[in-house]
Amino acid sequence: MPDENTTPTTLVAEDATTVHTPERAKRSATKRQKAAGETTRATSKATASTQPTKSRKFSxxxxxxxxxxxxxxxxxxxxxxxxxxxxxxxxxxxxxxxxxxxxxxxxxxKKPASASDEFAELVKLDAENQKLRKLLAEKLRTENADLRKRLGID
Incomplete structure (x- = not known):
């Protein structure tokens, strides 16, 4: 009896292996064929719709x-x-x-400005700055004097 018990188990295992293996191989082959067909179709569509691009060097x-x-x-x-x-x-x-x-x-x-040009521009801006400060100071003095007269402080 021990022989009978081991033999059917082995047969079942062999049958299960043989049954499942061809299906997996069949599925894999089918998937590969479909994938290959899709890529060739996609490639042919791409080449048909666009011009082949060449690597060019432009001056x-x-x-x-x-x-x-x-x-x-x-x-x-x-x-x-x-x-x-x-x-x-x-x-x-x-x-x-x-x-x-x-x-x-x-x-x-762009060429950097020479030192003499930069210095001349700096002197010009400094002179303009002094002039504007004097104008602002004069305007503030006048405004303060008017406010003092209105308030009667002076």
Whole structure:
């Protein structure tokens, strides 16, 4: 009898393993096939709707020209900024990167004022400051004198 008890248990275990294994493999294969089909469909749609983009290097002159072209189209009101960027053939991110680097270049390209120019401007501002202080002091004296006359203190 001990042989009979162990044999059916083994058979059940083997049957359960064989039954479940093909289903799992079948499901996995089906999922893989569906996923592969979806990616190929998505890829074909993407390539059909958009042009293939190539990595290009634009010269500084090309960048400035495209930025001016986009600015002119937007200023004229003929198109929105997104449409103008697309018509120039660049991405929005590229446009904003170029625009930001152009601003950074403008800030660094300004020449610092020479020491004599700074000193002359400082002297001029100091003289203007003294003049304004004198005017304010005179105005306050006049106002105080008027108030004293009204109150009869003087």
């Amino acid at each position: 500084e002159q090309d960048k400035l020209e495209k930025l001016r072209q986009i600015g002119a189209q937007v200023a004229d009101g003929t198109s929105t900024i997104k449409d103008a960027i697309k018509s120039a053939g660049i991405s929005e991110q590229t446009y904003y990167n170029w625009k930001g680097s152009l601003k950074a270049d403008d800030k660094t390209s």
